[in-house]
Amino acid sequence: MRRKADLLLVTALVIASAAPAQAADRQAISIAPGRLGEAAITLGRQTGVSIGMSDQSLAGLATGRVDGTLSVDAALKRLLKGTGATARRIDAATWRIERARRRPSTATRPRPVPVAPAPDQPPAEIIVTASKRDTPLPRYAGMVEALDNRAFTSGEAANGTATLLARIASLSSTHAGNGRNKLFIRAIADSGVAGPTQATTGQYLGDMRLNYAAPDPDLKLYDVGRVEVLEGPQGTLYGAGSLGGIIRIMPNAPNLGQFGGQVSAGLSAIQHGDPGGDLSATLNLPIVAEKLALRLVGYGVQEGGYIDDVYRGKDDVNRVRTWGGRAALRFAPDEDWTIDLNGVYQHIDGDDAQYATRSVGRLERASAVSQPYFSDYLLGNVRIERQWDSLRFISSTGLVRNELAESYDATQPDGAPALFRQNNKVNIFSTENRLVRDLDNGLGWILGASYLQSTSEIHRSLTSFGTANVQPEVIPGVPVYGMGLAAAATGVRNEVREATLFGEASFEPVKGLIATVGGRLTNSRLSGEALDPVAALSSADLARAEAQADRNETIFLPSASLLTDAIPDITLYAKFQQGFRPGGLAVDDQRVRRYQNDRISTVELGFRKGVPGRDAIALSANVAYTDWRDIQADVTDRIGLPTTANIGDGRIYTVEGRIVVRPTPALTLDGSFIYNDSRLSQPAQFLRALSYEGQSLSLPNVANLGGRLAFDYRAPLANDLDLHLSGAARYVGKSRLGVGPILGQTQGDYVDTSLTASVTRGPVQYSLSLTNLLDSNGNRFSLGTPFDLRSDYYTPLRPRTVRIGMDFAF
Structure with missing residues (x-):
């Protein structure tokens, strides 16, 4: 797979422990096809x-196989043939790869080269960059999924996080709507309701954190070079909020030496629904050759609706529109410094909620009011990297502003139409500075410090559209004005300030055995306050809750792993890791309450044989045990409003495996499964009071069983045509919406399918894709409106959808 330029070393310097060879010495050399960065390391x-x-942009160039008894000079010439790069000898043991100088010519114009690599380029060695130490996959202790740009068509990029869910068996989600969903890795899931608690899955764009106390922003995956998913707690390297793991999205970096771009467009038709479409454009513009370059990405996506509201007589009400873009400016004043300025903006508009009611009909419901929502996301980041031989310094600083506005039907039986609105504004400032030493073959160390400040403000209101002089109460203590006038309900503001020191080191005490130890020391300053409190709340109660929320917490998260590759082509590992989330304030039954931090510990054993995409057969498997204390969960109070509480202690057993087979160079078969056994072993008192005394409850929202089967076929055709076929089927097992009898609705137990075909000729690609081939009506999510938890709501799979698309690279 491709190792992307923005995460490679500015100087891909490899210092071997053996004495350097003379340039003229002939040695046995074997280098697999791949990318120049990995080939130079090998x-x-x-x-x-x-x-x-x-x-850095040289590192992404495709290279062919080099085998034989060769001198370094001869090997480099073979390696660089056709790449447009050349090697210059510095001294007897040092070489430098440079871009070949172009001779000016007015006779012919060079053929345009696409921004992204051609689809038939061979995969390179997988480097786990999310480890922050560029660890080769065979020497990474843990389960990791790595998807490079070969994995995403433009249609899949338009689907954003849904594409990742379709490809990774261990990744799951709620399905409240784009920009509203909570992501879970393995079975580390708290609930399906969106409240003030921090996410259990950390999400990053490069080195910048995407969210904190907010759902997945669902950024579209246009011009993304790579996505890595690390499973299990990642507390040492990523801190709070990485209980289940992390998702790291790495966009393509600006290319300093090559102008290019890409335009894509697609039209889609949904059975039982409205048509949709997507449009995107990417432009890479070198401003100063080899020094300064700008990369721009813009897109717009409309997803057609397919839910009919029979009460209001409206069809296809759940249409969603998304538009946004990214801008990246890279400045490389010399070979040792790289400075990146990055900006992201995305806006999502949902016309209505995504759920239906089974008793009403397939893909139908009866709501008194529309339930629109929107998500507005803005990110800015500065990243600086300095290289000294095998030593790197990386500094990443940025700001995030995320606003999510949601609405729920609060109409009561025989009451006037009413709408409950919740607006969550999150602001994040974060900076991380780390020093990394990458030694040979996964050894090395990292030492860093970080600071994060996150502020979340949740405002709530209730609007009744009744016309009677006296309106029945919907939420205790909240007035009902009628005539479409909004009345404020109690909200909450939480602020977290975290200062952290962290470090990790890998060493080889005996040949073939790698030990890794690390730790993270975090001091958190927490504060909170009620917003727009209702009159029924006394000032004494508010002062008491806010005093409890204003506190300091210091926590240390250790980690350790052992890995051996003494058996040829096989990796065995054992790992211990922890994670945590800080506490805060939540509104419960119109009262402000404090919830405590939670902490998770995981022990896992695993093995790996081969590398997917490189070897004929690649196998991996993992067994993990997780202990989760004082679990934070977003639940609903007795009124139906989202709130956060500690629901007790739990434990989780996880077994997962994957096999990737390449029977021919053109065909890849991929199969994976995951089994989870999760229990709330010590429920909190309020759950035991709900007739569950002495019983063990399942943790919510994650299926006990899941799996995926897929194929990928790539082959050249006549007349300079390339064919690409891919297909997948994913099974999502049964799960429950929440904990307790009120949120005990089942969901899942369905199969989702997809099929894609594309033909590429030169810079043009034509594609045809089909999703939900069987037109399944499976239930992805059982929550409709929290003000009615007893109706048979369900969130159906998007009906059978066909998309035709065209991409043009220049």
Whole structure:
């Protein structure tokens, strides 16, 4: 797979522990097809020389196989043939790869080269960059899913997080709507209701955190070079909120030496629904050759609706529109410095809620009011990298502003139409500075410090559209004005300030055994207050709750792992890791209450054989045990409003495996499964009071069983045509919406399918895709409106959808 330029070393310097060879010495060399960055590392290891690069963009160039008894000079010439790069000898043990100087010519114009690599380029060695130490996959202790740009068509990029859910068996989600969903890895799930608690899955764009006390922003995956998913707690390297794991999205970095771009467009038709479409454009513009470049991405997506509201007589009410873009400016003043300025903006508009009611009819419901929502997301980031041989310094600082406005039907039986609105504004400032030493083959260390400040403000209101002089009460203590006038309900503001020191080191005490130890020390300053409190709340109660929320917490998260690759082509590992989330304030039955922090500990054993995409057969498997204390969960209070509480202690057993087979170079078969056994072993008192005394409850929202089967076929055709076929089927097992009898509705137990075909000729690609081939009506999510938890609501799979698309690269 491709190792992306923005996460490679500015100087891909490889210092071998053996004595360096002379350039003229002939040695046995074997380098697999792949990318120049990984090939240079491999050549350096095999020959003992140091190989540097003048430009990060060179590292992404495709290279062919090099085999034989060769000198370093001859090997480099073979490796660089046709790449537009050349090698210059610095001294007896040091080489530098540079972009070849172009001779000016007015006779012919060079053929445009696409921004992204051609689809038939071979995969390279997988490097786990989310480890923050560029660890080769065979020497990474843990389960990881790595998807490069070969995995995403433009249609899949338009689907955002849904594409990741379709490809990764261990990843699951709620389905309240784009920009409203909570993501879960393995069975580390708290609930399906969106409240003030922090996410259990950390999400990152490069080195920048995407969210904190907010759902998945669902950024579209246009011009993304790579996505990595690390499973299990990642507290040492990523801190609070990475209980289940992390998702790291790495966009393509600006190319300093090459102008190019891409335009894509698609039209889709939904059975039983409205048509949709998507449009995107990418432009890479070198401003100063090899020094300064700008990369721009813009897109717009409309997803057609397919839910009919029979009460209001409206069809296809759940239409969603998304538009946004990214801008990245890269400045490389010399070979040792790289400075990146990144900006992201995305806006999502949902016309109505995504759920239906089974008793009303397939893809139908009866609501008294529309339930629109929107998500507004803005991110800015500065990243600076400095290289000294095998030592790197990385500094990443940025701001996030995320606003999510939701609405729920609050109409009571025989009452006037009413709408409950919740607006969550999250502001994040974060900075991380780390020093990394990458040694040979996964060894090295990292030492860093970070600071994060997150503020979340949740405002709530109730609007009744009745016309009677006296309106029945919907929420205790909240007036009902009628005539479409809004009345404020109690909200909450939480602020977290975290200062952290962290470190991790890997060493090889004996040959073939790698030990890794690490730790993270975090001091959190927490504060909270009620917003727009109702008159029924006394000032004494408010003062008491706010005093409890204003506190300091210091926590240490250790980690350790052992890995051996002493058996050829097989990796065995054992790992211990922890994670946590800080506490805060929540509104419960119109009262302000404090919830405590929770903490998770995981022990896992695993093995890995081969590398997917490189070897004929690649296998991986993992068994994990998780202990989760004082679980924070977003639940509903007795009124139906979202709130947060500690629901007790739990434990989780997880077994998962994957096999990737390449029977021919053109065909790849991929199968994976995950089994979860989760229990709330010690429920909190308020749950035991709900007739569950002495019983063990399942944790919510994650299926006990899941699996995926997929194929990928790529082959050249006649007349300079390339064919790509892919298909997948994913099974999502049964789960429950929440904990307790009120939220005990089942969901899941369905199969989702997809099929894609594309033909590429030169810079043009035509594609045809089909999703939900069987037109399944499976239930993805059982929550409709929290003001009615007893109706048979369900969130159906998007009906059978066909999309035709065209991409043009220049």
